[in-house]
Amino acid sequence: xxxxxxxxIIFIPLIGALFILITGGNPKNVEKNSKNVAIFSSLxxxxxxxxxxxxxxxxxxxxxxxxxxxxxxxxxxFQIGVDGISILFIxxxxxxxxICIFSGIQSIKFKIKEFLIAILxxxxxxxxxxxxxxxxxxYLFFEGGLIPMFLIIGIWxxxxxxxxxxxxxxxxxxxxxxxxxxxxxxxWLTGTTDxxxxxxxxxxxxxxxxxxxxxxxxxxxxxxxxPVHTWLPDAHVEAPTAGSVILAAILLKMAxxxxxxxxxxxxxxxxxxxxxxxxxxxxxxxIYTSLVALMQEDMKKLIAYSSVAxxxxxxxxxxxxVKQGLEGSIIQMMSHGLVSAALFLCVGVVYxxxxxxxxxxxxxxxxxxxxxxFVFMIFTLAALGLPGTSGFVGEFLVLVGVFQKNIIVAVxxxxxxxxxxxxxxxxxxxxxxxxxxxxxxxxxxxxNNIELYIFASLVFLILFFGFYPEPLLNxxxxxxxxxxxxxxxxxxxxIAKSNN
Amino acid sequence: xxxxxxxxxxxxxSIAIISLLMIGVFVKKSFQLVNLIGIISLIFAIxxxxxxxxxxxxxxxxxxxxxxxxxxxxxxxxxxxxFVLLSxxxxxxxxxxxxxxxxxxxxxxxxxxxxxxxxxxLIVFYLGLELQSLCLYIxxxxxxxxxxxxxxxxxxxxxxxxxxxxxLYGCSLIYGFTGSTNFEVISSNLDRNNTGAVFGIVxxxxxxxxxxxxxxxxxxxxxxxxxxxxxxxxxxAIVPKIAALCVFIRFMYVPFSNVVDQWQTIIVFLSIGxxxxxxxxxxxxxNIKRLMAYSSIGHMGYAxxxxxxxxxxxxxxxxxxxxxxxxxxxxxFGCIFMMKRENVFYENINDLSGLSKNHPIxxxxxxxxxxxxxxxPPLAGFFAKxxxxxxxxxxxxxxxxxxxxxxxxxxAFYYLRIIKIIYFDKPKKPFELNYDWGLKIPxxxxxxxxxxxxxxxxxxxxxxxxxxxxx
Numbered sequence: 001x002x003x004x005x006x007x008x009i010i011f012i013p014l015i016g017a018l019f020i021l022i023t024g025g026n027p028k029n030v031e032k033n034s035k036n037v038a039i040f041s042s043l044x045x046x047x048x049x050x051x052x053x054x055x056x057x058x059x060x061x062x063x064x065x066x067x068x069x070x071x072x073x074x075x076x077x078f079q080i081g082v083d084g085i086s087i088l089f090i091x092x093x094x095x096x097x098x099i100c101i102f103s104g105i106q107s108i109k110f111k112i113k114e115f116l117i118a119i120l121x122x123x124x125x126x127x128x129x130x131x132x133x134x135x136x137x138x139y140l141f142f143e144g145g146l147i148p149m150f151l152i153i154g155i156w157x158x159x160x161x162x163x164x165x166x167x168x169x170x171x172x173x174x175x176x177x178x179x180x181x182x183x184x185x186x187x188w189l190t191g192t193t194d195x196x197x198x199x200x201x202x203x204x205x206x207x208x209x210x211x212x213x214x215x216x217x218x219x220x221x222x223x224x225x226x227p228v229h230t231w232l233p234d235a236h237v238e239a240p241t242a243g244s245v246i247l248a249a250i251l252l253k254m255a256x257x258x259x260x261x262x263x264x265x266x267x268x269x270x271x272x273x274x275x276x277x278x279x280x281x282x283x284x285x286x287i288y289t290s291l292v293a294l295m296q297e298d299m300k301k302l303i304a305y306s307s308v309a310x311x312x313x314x315x316x317x318x319x320x321x322v323k324q325g326l327e328g329s330i331i332q333m334m335s336h337g338l339v340s341a342a343l344f345l346c347v348g349v350v351y352x353x354x355x356x357x358x359x360x361x362x363x364x365x366x367x368x369x370x371x372x373x374f375v376f377m378i379f380t381l382a383a384l385g386l387p388g389t390s391g392f393v394g395e396f397l398v399l400v401g402v403f404q405k406n407i408i409v410a411v412x413x414x415x416x417x418x419x420x421x422x423x424x425x426x427x428x429x430x431x432x433x434x435x436x437x438x439x440x441x442x443x444x445x446x447x448n449n450i451e452l453y454i455f456a457s458l459v460f461l462i463l464f465f466g467f468y469p470e471p472l473l474n475x476x477x478x479x480x481x482x483x484x485x486x487x488x489x490x491x492x493x494x495i496a497k498s499n500n
Numbered sequence: 501x502x503x504x505x506x507x508x509x510x511x512x513x514s515i516a517i518i519s520l521l522m523i524g525v526f527v528k529k530s531f532q533l534v535n536l537i538g539i540i541s542l543i544f545a546i547x548x549x550x551x552x553x554x555x556x557x558x559x560x561x562x563x564x565x566x567x568x569x570x571x572x573x574x575x576x577x578x579x580x581x582x583f584v585l586l587s588x589x590x591x592x593x594x595x596x597x598x599x600x601x602x603x604x605x606x607x608x609x610x611x612x613x614x615x616x617x618x619x620x621x622l623i624v625f626y627l628g629l630e631l632q633s634l635c636l637y638i639x640x641x642x643x644x645x646x647x648x649x650x651x652x653x654x655x656x657x658x659x660x661x662x663x664x665x666x667x668l669y670g671c672s673l674i675y676g677f678t679g680s681t682n683f684e685v686i687s688s689n690l691d692r693n694n695t696g697a698v699f700g701i702v703x704x705x706x707x708x709x710x711x712x713x714x715x716x717x718x719x720x721x722x723x724x725x726x727x728x729x730x731x732x733x734x735x736x737a738i739v740p741k742i743a744a745l746c747v748f749i750r751f752m753y754v755p756f757s758n759v760v761d762q763w764q765t766i767i768v769f770l771s772i773g774x775x776x777x778x779x780x781x782x783x784x785x786x787n788i789k790r791l792m793a794y795s796s797i798g799h800m801g802y803a804x805x806x807x808x809x810x811x812x813x814x815x816x817x818x819x820x821x822x823x824x825x826x827x828x829x830x831x832x833f834g835c836i837f838m839m840k841r842e843n844v845f846y847e848n849i850n851d852l853s854g855l856s857k858n859h860p861i862x863x864x865x866x867x868x869x870x871x872x873x874x875x876x877p878p879l880a881g882f883f884a885k886x887x888x889x890x891x892x893x894x895x896x897x898x899x900x901x902x903x904x905x906x907x908x909x910x911x912a913f914y915y916l917r918i919i920k921i922i923y924f925d926k927p928k929k930p931f932e933l934n935y936d937w938g939l940k941i942p943x944x945x946x947x948x949x950x951x952x953x954x955x956x957x958x959x960x961x962x963x964x965x966x967x968x969x970x971x
Contacts (some may be wrong), residue, residue: 148914
């Protein structure tokens with residue numbers, strides 16, 4: 001097969017964005033055309049990525065659909081490819097983007113054309129992150145995402161949008177520059193930035209610790225891990241709904257993906273050495289942010305803090321370095337991508353109608369919006385990890401994994417599930433149940449058709465993967481086995497070397 | 501006579517300057533004409549420079565050199581001078597500085613720069629430097645009825661004269677201790693135990709650092725940038741930097757190549773100082789020209805970081821950085837020239853408020869340029885920094901690399917602030933856009949080049965990698 005399917009997937013949104021950029025004429029037509037182009041290109045991309053998943057060979061651990069082009073002579077090649085891990089992230093991205101576009105069309109009132117361009121450019125950059133097989137290319141895509149996201153938060157955001165946009169940009173940039181130093185150092189150590197080659201190269205263990213920290217600062221900020229998570233609640237609260245969805249569902253996952261691909265793959269000795277450190281931070285994140293989430297009065301902030309806690313599970317799962325833990329953390333990321341997206345959309349629905357995110361503004365919504373109450377319940381239950389939802393599969397596997405490694409961590413992490421139940425159910429009770437006290441919200445209309453379709457698709461996927469996660473696990477299986485095997489041989493090599 | 505062909509561009513420019521002076525004196529209201537002929541002669545000079553032979557030639561008793569480095573730098577100087585002249589045409593007319601002296605003095609200073617670039621001898625170097633500086637003093641105070649412009653000119657003159665004095669003292673020390681003014685002879689006679697000569701090196705570095713406005717010799721930059729007419733500011737920010745950096749490279753790598761360990765720490769210090777000051781001091785600025793001044797100090801810091809490594813790739817990456825910096829600054833000043841309402845040019849950042857609403861295309865261009873100045877991938881500004889830090893880390897100067905990258909985060913703040921004002925704030929009255937092609941072409945060219953540079957980044961490297969001083 002010679003058709004460059006991966007490049008197509010990466011660049012279709014960009015081409016769509018260019019089309020929107022050059023449309024001109026009557027403002028009404030421009031708006032209509034740009035909406036159509038955006039929807040078309042993102043949906044086409046989703047179908048193409050489904051096709052990619054279909055033709056993807058799940059029994060091979062190597063990277064597939066590899067494309068290589070000369071980029072900077074003798075130095076960096078533009079190289080992309082997928083394995084069982086990255087393909088799931090690609091699917092998540094292409095699935096979430098159309099949802100964001102639909103949501104944006106509903107709620108964005110001005111500069112819709114620019115908004116759609118920003119979202120599509122963002123999609124290209126995010127897909128690039130998951131496909132790239134070269135550290136420099138990865139860095140380009142990883143950092144490039146800052147520009148559209150900064151604009152999305154800053155232009156279409158809420159009242160404190162400037163502060164949040166700056167905080168988001170500067171925090172992330174600060175984290176990433178150290179990664180750049182690490183990438184360049186790797187180049188001078190090994191003579192290449194090609195990930196496939198690097199995975200077979202054994203980076204000297206004395207360098208690994210600092211390099212690992214360089215990558216870690218970047219991913220920890222993006223993840224976000226305690227104590228550098230503070231940009232996330234601000235960014236989420238101020239971003240428009242579609243921006244929050246992208247942020248929660250995909251941007252955070254880039255860090256998790258980075259941990260799996262680079263931290264574990266390139267620096268096994270350091271990963272092993274720093275595991276207790278990561279566990280500690282993650283446990284603090286789970287317990288502390290869950291408690292903070294409990295006290296929030298702003299719905300978006302509550303969900304943002306819950307994201308930090310959920311990401312704590314992901315890091316624990318990744319660094320448990322057993323098969324169940326790793327698979328669990330990836331499923332947890334997928335599930336969180338769907339659930340948090342859904343929850344932010346739910347907040348967006350009531351925000352569009354009444355323009356308040358405060359929990360106290362609402363109450364008794366079940367009386368006026370029964371359909372909304374129903375889908376919100378499913379998402380709430382998925383967020384707290386009820387069996388039968390995808391959230392359960394992820395958290396359960398992570399806990400199974402980490403039990404084999406460290407029982408105390410597992411027990412403390414389990415506390416997080418209890419807290420999650422507390423804050424999510426309390427949120428649900430305060431918003432949906434009770435008597436309708438605020439008379440101004442009486443006229444709120446229930447979900448319209450577009451919203452209903454969006455939520456229905458999300459509900460379907462969350463329940464489907466809750467009952468039958470096999471398609472995901474099946475895709476992951478070989479790649480994860482290969483990853484762990486590589487990790488162990490690599491680690492043993494270094495241990496044997498240091499013993500001599 | 502054989503040697504004459506090697507200095508054809510210089511000869512041509514001198515003749516052009518003298519004839520322009522004649523035209524200016526004898527033809528009335530001839531600014532447009534002089535400006536046009538000036539631009540055409542610059543284009544012609546570029547053609548002459550490109551036509552120079554593809555080998556290293558040293559003429560006039562080895563005091564004048566023509567090599568790859570000098571050719572590239574000369575082309576850059578002439579090219580960007582053309583762009584600056586083109587883009588500032590409207591500004592010059594409205595501010596009543598459309599005197600015939602304006603293009604003529606600019607051409608004379610360019611001639612001085614070209615002499616500097618090719619100089620291979622302390623005396624030739626000094627002559628070129630003086631020709632250039634004297635013209636720049638006049639240019640800074642060109643709007644002579646304006647208090648600020650006069651102040652800028654005087655300040656620049658006093659400080660620059662002092663710096664040149666120190667530099668000249670350094671030259672005399674070098675001559676005294678090595679017995680020659682020729683770069684190569686100096687190089688072979690210089691060794692690290694020669695304390696007097698090392699003093700000379702330090703003095704020369706001080707003078708050069710003043711010219712590229714590196715910390716702690718940067719004090720003149722913000723005042724001069726703010727006070728001079730904007731057209732001159734854009735000239736200051738772009739054209740003299742090329743010659744100054746070229747001379748910097750030439751000095752460090754030819755006469756002082758044997759004492760790398762002596763000057764390396766000094767340059768590293770200059771570089772770190774410039775990067776930090778450029779990032780921190782610009783945060784509080786509200787005048788966009790002043791902000792660009794601090795920004796240029798910071799950018800020179802990055803260029804010097806690559807220079808400090810003392811390797812061939814260091815030179816190459818300094819030049820790549822310089823070129824991308826020039827393109828970005830050209831675009832940025834193009835945007836500043838657009839800030840005009842009812843024949844008044846605005847300089848305050850807050851005047852840009854809500855620009856995106858009134859002028860979406862212009863704001864998009866400005867956005868690209870600003871993100872690129874901040875060094876955010878995938879724009880060209882990122883690659884410039886990337887190459888610099890590649891060399892720095894190759895030479896295992898990790899502290900310099902980490903400080904440099906952290907300052908990019910700080911400096912990102914003030915570029916973001918402009919973006920915030922353009923995109924997030926409430927719109928003010930629209931500007932009257934200038935649809936003159938002379939301004940539009942540089943602006944469009946610069947933003948497009950910055951945006952699509954990542955598609956084929958090796959194009960610049962291919963050209964620059966031929967520049968080598970160490971064989």
